[in-house]
Amino acid sequence: MSLMIMFSVLVALTFSVTVICDDVRERRILLSDPDYIQQELHQIQVKLQEYDALKTEVTSLRSTVNELLAKKAGEKGVVYVRWGRKDCRGNGTELVYSGFAGGSNYQHTGAAAEYVCLPPDPLWGPHKDISSYAPAFMFGAEYEDPDLFGMPNRNEEVPCAVCRSTSFSTSIMIPARTTCYPGWEEAYTGNLAGGYYDHAASSEYVCVDEHPQTLIGGGTTDDNGKLFYQVRTRCGSLKCPPYEEDKVLSCVVCLK
Structure with missing residues (x-):
């Protein structure tokens, strides 16, 4: 270096x-x-x-x-009606109110189709006593099939319960089923009901609980009004199989 x-x-x-x-x-x-x-x-x-x-x-x-x-x-929750019962079943479900099934008279051609669940404690508005030019009507409801619904006679009146599930956000009534499809939970199961096919009034299909109750004080008189009948199958446009001719249809209400 x-x-x-x-x-x-x-x-x-x-x-x-x-x-x-x-x-x-x-x-x-x-x-x-x-x-x-x-x-x-x-x-x-x-x-x-x-x-x-x-x-x-x-x-x-x-x-x-x-x-x-x-x-x-x-905010999660879904409301459904349990027809034929005064209470709600589990599933994180609370009773909103227990009331009386009702609707239009089966003989009226201008009748509303749907069944309604009327509360037991009505609050009347300011027009309660005014005169009417052309009204609609609200009647109570009766079971018309004592064998299917397990009633002693055809005059028993129908209760209902408005239920709210806080664990689910969707409900569906499935006819012709006794169990829900996978991924859904049963709210209740029962028998499909509707109006008599030859009556003047329109109707709808609802699911009446398999263990229906009655209203206290009903059953002594045949008041009619809105009626609950069994629903039976008719083959043709309804495919048989899988369906069968002249059989009573079940139903289930499911939650998700």
Whole structure:
């Protein structure tokens, strides 16, 4: 190695050592400087405050998310009518009210088709006593098939229960089934009911619970009104099989 190169290396090493020593000396001076220490402590305090503020914000956001999730869960629910019963069954289901099945008279050609569940505690509006030019009518309902519904006679009156499930968001009545399809949970099962085919009034199909109850005080008089009949199959446009001729149809109400 030439003298020139050795001299250059020596100079570089000397410079590096000098820089390191100066940096160490400067740090020692700074660490012994009260102003420098105070400045560093202040920076640490600022960082801690920023951390605390960030932690508080995260906690607030987490609380907001939990509130939104709780609200979302609270909004979940589905309402259905359990025909022929005064109560609701499990499945996270609550009773909204227990009432009286009703609807239009089976003889009226202008009758409304649907069955309704009337509450037991009506509140009358301001027009309760006005005269009427051309009214619709609301009647109670009776079972018209004592064998199917297990009634002592044809004059028993029909209860109903409006139920709300907070565990599900959808309900469906499936005719001709006694169990739900996979992925659905049973609310109740029973027998399909509707109006008599030769009556003047239109009707609809509803599912009457397999263990129907009656209203207290009914059954002594044949008041008619809205009527519940069994529903039987007729082959032709209805494919047989899988269906069979002149059989009583069951039903099930399912939740999801």
